[in-house]
Amino acid sequence: MIRNQINFSAEEIKRYGRHLIMPEVGMEGQRKLKSSRVLVIGTGGLGSPVSLYLAAAGVGTLGIVDFDVVDYSNLQRQILFSTEDVGIPKLDAAEKRIKAINQHVQIEKYETALTSENAMEILGKDWDVVIDGTDNFPTRYLVNDACVILNKPNIYGSIFRFEGQASVFYPRKGPCYRCLYPEPPPPGLVPSCAEGGVLGVLPGLIGMIQATETVKLIIGKGESLVGRLMLIDALNMTFTQLSIKRNDKCPVCSEQPTITELIDYNEFCGVGHAEAPVVNQEMEITAIELKNKIDKGESPIIVDVREEHEYQICKIPGSILIPLAQITERANELDTAQEIVLHCHSGFRSAKAMNMLKTIGFQKLKNLKGGIDAWSTDVDTTVPRY
Amino acid sequence: MPTIKIPTPLRQYTDQNEYVKANGKTIKDVMEDLVKKHPNLKKHLYNEENTLRNFVNIYLNNEDVRTMNGVKTSVEDNDVIFIVPAVAGGL
Secondary structure (H helix, E strand, O other), X not given: OOHHHOOOOHHXXXXXXXXXXXXXXXXXXXXXXXXXXXXEEOOOOOHHHHHHHHHHHOOOEEEEEOOOEOOHHHOOOOOOOOHHHOOOEHHHHHHHHHHHHOOOOEEEEEOOOOOOOOHHHHHOOOOOEEEEOOOOHHHHHHHHHHHHHHOOOEEEEEEEEOEEEEEEEOOOOOOOHHHHOOXXXXXXXXXXXXXXXXXXXXXXXXHHHHHHHHHHHHHOOOOOOEOEEEEEEOOOOEEEEEEOOOOOXXXXXXXXXXXXXXXXXXXXXXXXXXXXXXXXXXXXXOHHHHHHHHHOOOOOEEEEOOOHHHHHHOOXXXXXXOOHHHOOOOHHHOOOOOOEEEEOOXXXXXXXXXXXXXXXXXXOXXXXXXXXXXXXXXXXXXXXXO | OOEEEOOHHHXXXXXXXXXXXXXXXXXXXXXXXXXXXXXXXXXXHEOOOOOEOOOEEEEEOOEEHHHOOHXXXXXXXXXXXXXXXXXXXXX
C-alpha cells in the first residue's frame, strides 16, 4: 500500500483524534500505523495486551500465531479472552475481540506452532515488526534467528513471577537475542511460568513496553530499546536498564555468521534429552495403581516434592511435603527400606528428586506418572487442578 | 562489600534474599564468595569445569562484564552486580 494513498473515514479521524493532535504521530504517523503489518507470535500473556493495544492504536494488519485453545488457567492474565471463550481456539477468540475493538484492523491467523519448517514462510510475509510473545527457549531462538535472517526487528519480552525483561533486537542496528544469551540453559534449570507461576498483571506491564516500542518503530520516533535491556521487578517496582552490545562473534548476526538458515531448535536447546530426568517405566506408578495399593493397605510413603504454597492448593491424603530443593538434605527423614512414591505437579520435578535420591542409595522408589494432576483426573476429582 | 542482585528464579537458593553482599576485588572473587555463602547456587552459575555458565550474564553497574575485563573486571565496595538469567516465559 502506498502510504500517501491511505485515507481515513470521518469515523477513523474521530477514533484516532488523540493521536492526530500529537506532533509525534499526527496524520503522517497514523498513516504509517494504518499501512503497517505487525506479527504477534503467541497470543498469551504478552500477546494479549500487545495485540489489544496495537489494534486500538490503528495498526493496519495484525498477524497472530498460536495453536492453543482457551483454558480457565489463561484468564488470570490473557486479557484477550473471556470466560465464555474457554474451550475455543485462541485465534478465533482473539479475532473476535480485536475486531470488537477496531473493525478496521485486518487479521491474518496462523493456527500452528511456529517451527523451523514454517517460520521463514510465516515471518517472511512482509511484516514490518515481529513481536516475540512465546514461552519457551527453542521458539525464542527460532524467532530470533528467523528475524535476523529476514532482517526484521524483533520486540522481545519475557516474564517470570514478578520479574520481566524487554528489549528490541534490530538486526545490524543492535544486538540480537543470541548476543545477549549465546546459549540456552539446560532444560529444567530455569522454571517456566507454568511451573513457577507469574503475576497476572506482569505480562501487561511487559506487553505494554513491547507495544510502545512497536508503535515507536512504526512511526519512527523516539529512542528505541535497541541495545538496552530493561529489567522490571514489579515486587519492588524497580526498572533497571542494562546496556547490551552486539557480539562480534555472534553465530547469527555477526559479519561472518555460522548460522545462515534455521536449525533444529529443540536439539539446540537440548529439549528431550541432555539433563532432562530419565525415568524408565518400571520406576513409574500410575495414579490408579497408587490408589489400588493404598486400598489394599500396602501404603507406600508418599513424598510431595512441590513447594509449600502448592501443597496449600491441594494434596494427596497422607503425603509428606519435602520441596525438591531440600530433598537431599532431608533424605534422612525417609526410610530406605520402605517403598516411596514421589510426586509433584506433573511428574518432572519428582523425576529429578528420584534421580537425586537414587544417587544417595535409595532403591525402592516410584515416580507418580502425571503427578497430582493425574491423581485429580484419574482418582479423586475433588482434588482441584491448577 | 559489593552487592549482588539475585534474580527471582535463583532466590530459592539464597533463602529468598534478593540482595546478597559478597567479598572480593574482582567479579571472579565476588562470585566465588557468593557461592561459598550459598552453596546451592553453585550448579546454577558454574559448570563442571568451575567456570561461569555461558547463559549466566553478569552486569557490573549496568554494563556487561564481557565488554569489560570479563571475570577479571575489578569491583569497588559500593558496586552493584546483576545476575541476569535467560527467562523464557511469555504465556
